[in-house]
Amino acid sequence: MVGSREIYEYLDRRHIRHEIVEHQPVYTMADLPQVPIPYPSGEAKNLFVRNDKKNQYYLITVQGAKRVDLKDLRRRYGTRPLSLASEQDLQDMLGLSAGSVTPFGLLNDADATVRWFLDRALLEGDGVIGVHPNTNDATVWMNTRDLIAIIEEHGNPVDIVEI
Template sequence: MIPKKILSYLEKNKVKYEIVKHKIVYTAQDLSATLRTKLNEIAKTLIIKTDKGYFLLVLPASRQIDFSKLKKILKVKKIGLITENLMKKIVKIKPGTVPPFGSLYKLDVYLDKSLKKIKKVIVRAGSYAESLKIKLSDLIKMEKPEEGQFTSEKK
């Protein structure tokens, strides 16, 4: 079940959304296969730790982070994904279900420009059995993310 905090946030911002129910899935690849949708239509949300703090990244599930590009964009020396335990402390949500709403967790959001080709995206929302479909333009209006090209094709 999607936490009330997330749905209230969307309603407060007058964002139209569709709750997408599905079997329990833990990865973007499984979500894509279950929903029979393309990987690039799923917005993957990751939290990274740097020497300047934590950041929330939103990128197409079909791509991977290019850490050298990201270091330049963020102007940092050290960078890496956070651990599951740290994730539970920061966002109080299970790994693999982090929504792209950094404002809820006081995290700056960075959006990979390659996601902008998609009008509606499927995002995780605190549940392994439900996701949300929202307009990317609504996500951008709500979160006002920094935008950059910090991904590459998956190998």
């Protein structure tokens, strides 16, 4: 499993510009006020969902203040009906626990089958995103396009979408 140390080493080895902010564990967006946010427009939240047949999983990453309408997402992007995946699915597929959902978890998706829906708004402005390094006690701030490149290189499908 890829943990925070491996993520930090990978970013350093590839000379990918990033900032690490360590903080108290954050389990939900309601816990966020305790976290220093150097790039407010890059604040991200993540949802791990599955279709009704449990044969396709998605990671959805949006700006922190946005609400995700799963029915609208389904209509717009042609998925089957969506609902939140179980904590067991999250652990089995991405090696993550609730409260630690992050695009870096896709690096634990050995078969690269989980699709990543990334909110286009996270590419606008300064283009910086803040995501957990597979634990919820730190946030890595980095260029959104660099994160996309990492996930694409791993092999997961990436869809830049309007949410």
